[in-house]
Amino acid sequence: MKKIYGNKQLLDVLSGMAARGKAAHSVIISGEKGSGRKLAAKYYTQALMCESPSEGKPCGVCNACCNVEKDIHPDVIYPEKTGKLGNYSVSTAREVIADAYVRPNNSSGCKVYIFADCRHVDPRTQNTLLKLIEEPPEYAYFIFTCDSKAEFLSTIVSRCVCFSTSPCTEEEAAESLAENGFGQEEIRTAVSCFHGNIGMCERYISDEGIRKSVDLTKSLADSIIRKDEYALCVGLFSLGREREDVREQLSMLDKLVRDAAVLAKDPGGQTIGCFREGAAALAKSVTAYQSTRLHSCIEKAWRAVESNVSIPLALTALGAEIMEIVG
Template identity: 80%
Template structure:
């Protein structure tokens, strides 16, 4: 069973529920991408299915634990996403509702549904699931992982036990990446970008496209530092039309301006973004007030993209507004 770094309080809470027999039938695990929310969801599923739990914790070696780890346990179900936006549709909800009333066939007597990476789940889908979550069969459990509780309707949130993941220390991240067999130089580069976010560090090492998005974010920051509106426009245009790419780059750019505001007050402060040197340079040319305004602009641009405004149009407007502030 893969070791989970950090999140000790969360893991202790899950173990306490399992040991006391007061397990939550509906759970929401929130946290930033790469922070271990899906890993913890799987861990909770293992604790429910485990043939020999130890103080509420899964043993990690029984057949049930191994099958959950491999993703082949027949009663740990990951509902499928569909459509252009990769979302959970109402048809999927109806399939889950029908399946949930089919009793499991395993020694634990449990059946677990893990809705991973929930984002903009449509209201009809959530409303369809509401009755099932409110009054589930005694053997059925539902786990939702997401970036924020705000992704869900208040009626869903009120029926779930909600937990938040936390990032590890950089030392813990380095230890975890080392155990996975990554080279020391690659680990150092990854941690300089994503710090204690183990999932994102792993992706940075293995995913060439993520490295390209990090490089693009750094290039955008350089363009802003140089006040080169043309280079900024070209960089933003090169993002293309994939929403996930746009969201990730805008999120990384937003963190750089947050870091710039922090470094302007304390040059030795810890940063959370992927480009400390760029944030330091921004801190010398952009005030904290300007950083806050740019943060609002980035949020507005992403809101426009989510509202189906054309991505090139939204990014062009963003570039012009940023240059108006820093110029």
């Protein structure tokens, strides 16, 4: 089983529930992308399925643990996302309900459904699942991973045990990356961009698309600092029309704006974005009030993209608002 860095308290709680025979049937694990929420979900699944657990901790070597790790366990189901927004539909919820009442055929007697990367799940889908989550079969478990539990209706949240992932230290991130065979220079660069977020650090090293996103974030920051409306518009329109890519880029830009606000108050403050130097320069060119407004307009654009608004339209409005704020 792959070593999991950080989130020790969360993993101890999950294995502790399994060891005491009081495993929660419905769990929400929230945290930013790359923070280990999927690893935690898989760890909990292994704790439930393991053939030879030790105090609730999965052994990582039995057939069940290996099959969960490889995503081939027949009784670990990842419901399908559908539609333009790539979300869980009412139809999918009904399929899960029907399948949940088919007993599993494995030594643990458990069946686990992992709803990964939940974002703006249709309330109708959530309401369809509500009764099942409230009164599940004794062998059925449901795990939801998301950025924030605020993604769910209060009725769903109240019927789940909620956990949050916590960031690793940069030292832990570097150790994990070294263990995976990455070179010291690429580790240093990745950690400088994504700090203790191991998942994003790994993506930065192995995915050219993420490296381009970091470069674009730097370019957008430079355009804002120089108040170059043309360059800003060109940069925003280069994001394309893939919603996931646009959301990720806006999130990176928003973190840079957040860092600028922090560094304006404390030049030695801790940053979470991918471009500390750009955040420091932006901190010198905008006020705290302007930083707050920049955050608000980026967040509004992010929500528009989430809501299936035309991406070019949302980005055009964003560019105009940014220039109005800093101009």
